[in-house]
Amino acid sequence: MKDSVVIEKISRGDEKALEYLYRKHYRMMTNAILKNNGTEQEAKDVYQDALIVFWQKVTSHQLTLTAKISTYLYSVCLNLWRKELDRKSRLSYEEHDQPEYLNDEAEERKAIIHACINQLGDTCRKILTYYYFDDLSMQDIAKKLGFATTETAKTKKYKCKKRLDNLVKSTYSASDFLD
Amino acid sequence: MNQDLTYTIDRYLKGKLSEEEQRALEEKMQQDPLLAHEVTWQKDIYHALGDVRRAALKSRLDNMVVHPSPHFLGQRWLTAAVVGTLLVAGSAYYYAASDEPEPTAHQAIEAPVTYPEAYTLHRIQRDALATVSPEDASSKEAPVPIDEAVNAAPTAFIKARPAQPAVVPPQVTSQFAEDAPVVDYSDFEAPEKSALQENAYREENVTVEALSDSRYTFHYQFFDNKLYLHGNFDQTPYKIIALNSEEDKKLFLEFDGAYYRIGEHEVAVPLVKIEDAALVKSLKNMSAIN
Numbered sequence: 001m002k003d004s005v006v007i008e009k010i011s012r013g014d015e016k017a018l019e020y021l022y023r024k025h026y027r028m029m030t031n032a033i034l035k036n037n038g039t040e041q042e043a044k045d046v047y048q049d050a051l052i053v054f055w056q057k058v059t060s061h062q063l064t065l066t067a068k069i070s071t072y073l074y075s076v077c078l079n080l081w082r083k084e085l086d087r088k089s090r091l092s093y094e095e096h097d098q099p100e101y102l103n104d105e106a107e108e109r110k111a112i113i114h115a116c117i118n119q120l121g122d123t124c125r126k127i128l129t130y131y132y133f134d135d136l137s138m139q140d141i142a143k144k145l146g147f148a149t150t151e152t153a154k155t156k157k158y159k160c161k162k163r164l165d166n167l168v169k170s171t172y173s174a175s176d177f178l179d
Numbered sequence: 180m181n182q183d184l185t186y187t188i189d190r191y192l193k194g195k196l197s198e199e200e201q202r203a204l205e206e207k208m209q210q211d212p213l214l215a216h217e218v219t220w221q222k223d224i225y226h227a228l229g230d231v232r233r234a235a236l237k238s239r240l241d242n243m244v245v246h247p248s249p250h251f252l253g254q255r256w257l258t259a260a261v262v263g264t265l266l267v268a269g270s271a272y273y274y275a276a277s278d279e280p281e282p283t284a285h286q287a288i289e290a291p292v293t294y295p296e297a298y299t300l301h302r303i304q305r306d307a308l309a310t311v312s313p314e315d316a317s318s319k320e321a322p323v324p325i326d327e328a329v330n331a332a333p334t335a336f337i338k339a340r341p342a343q344p345a346v347v348p349p350q351v352t353s354q355f356a357e358d359a360p361v362v363d364y365s366d367f368e369a370p371e372k373s374a375l376q377e378n379a380y381r382e383e384n385v386t387v388e389a390l391s392d393s394r395y396t397f398h399y400q401f402f403d404n405k406l407y408l409h410g411n412f413d414q415t416p417y418k419i420i421a422l423n424s425e426e427d428k429k430l431f432l433e434f435d436g437a438y439y440r441i442g443e444h445e446v447a448v449p450l451v452k453i454e455d456a457a458l459v460k461s462l463k464n465m466s467a468i469n
Binding site: 015018019022023026044048049051052055060106109110111112113114115117118119125128129130132133134135158161164165168169171 | 182185189192193220223224225226227228229230231232233235236237239240241243245246398440442444446447448449451
């Protein structure tokens with residue numbers, strides 16, 4: 001599959017194209033990390049993270065690629081790996097007395113929201129993640145999920161978001177009372 | 180909160196507002212603490228949805244088995260074998276469908292073919308040879324593509340046909356009423372209640388680890404089929420129940436007389452008790468049988 005075809009498919013949220021890319025460049029990308037003091041697992045993690053960065057940039061139409069996909073991926077991989085190496089070297093210098101509870105309230109909010117997202121049905125979860133993270137158009141979301149019309153997708157997204165908002169707010173205020 | 184404002188906040192979070200629009204919203208937030216509070220929540224929800232989607236994509240990639248790319252000699256051999264067993268028209272069709280200029284048979288062997296495409300091509304062309312004749316070609320219905328890398332129907336005798344995606348009508352689910360004025364939450368709950376009766380209980384090879392000295396009092400993490408329970412799980416026994424439906428499997432925790440949903444979470448999240456009486460009853464039955 002040509003790069004332009006892959007990008008076209010990804011921009012519509014076609015995950016099979018993502019899988020295709022993953023396989024296609026696996027050796028090349030993981031080798032780059034392995035040669036840079038990374039383990040097999042670290043290389044895999046960095047590559048996956050890099051690919052997801054690429055995915056999101058394409059689905060949300062933030063990327064105009066002039067070079068090959070592999071060139072772009074390669075640079076994202078190395079950037080992420082460099083950041084990770086920095087983080088590891090910083091940790092080795094600092095004492096291990098970092099405060100564990102960096103921001104209790106924010107952590108708690110995050111946990112509540114995750115639990116609420118988990119309570120949504122698969123369809124709702126997909127609609128919302130496709131809309132907010134992938135930033136797919138309602139048309140593409142409708143196609144991906146098999147809705148009859150774009151309007152259906154819009155309505156469902158509205159209902160799902162309302163449901164999530166209500167779940168979050170009711171759970172949060174409920175937990176307030178427990179403190 | 181009106182829909183316009185909601186939409187504006189959405190665009191704000193996605194970084195899509197113009198500088199002017201952004202300034203206007205931030206000014207509004209300064210003047211209205213309730214709005215500021217709302218935006219904070221929406222920002223957290225936005226990031227959490229991102230985390231969830233990233234984790235889902237990552238686990239999808241992680242679950243793939245990646246074969247090392249075949250030795251170049253192997254690729255050539257495979258391509259040669261494929262081309263060698265096909266009629267010339269077949270291979271001319273393939274190269275016309277992709278954007279290469281029509282090559283000679285010799286060139287066809289040299290052209291690099293990526294591993295997945297070669298396999299798929301081989302299978303499709305083999306099927307095409309078995310079933311298609313020139314007269315039948317037009318009346319043949321376009322089958323669902325095996326792999327989206329090959330974008331055309333396997334009618335081997337049509338030349339220079341531009342790549343077209345096979346049209347697969349979207350699955351229309353009839354479970355929701357588009358015109359219903361009443362908000363219907365039946366889709367929002369997981370799992371479908373009717374599915375529970377049909378599901379078989381199956382042994383799950385989920386590894387469970389209970390961590391009692393954690394900063395979390397009653398939480399869990401679940402990813403890669405590994406469940407980490409945070410809290411006091413030493414005194415009372417617990418049980419993992421798996422319900423398998425057509426599309427996926429859902430996990431539940433039975434502990435101390437109550438049931439909790441287990442979803443894919445790399446970040447520790449609280450265990451939320453299931454209140455739905457019908458679901459609790461089904462889970463009790465499921466648990467009693469096994």
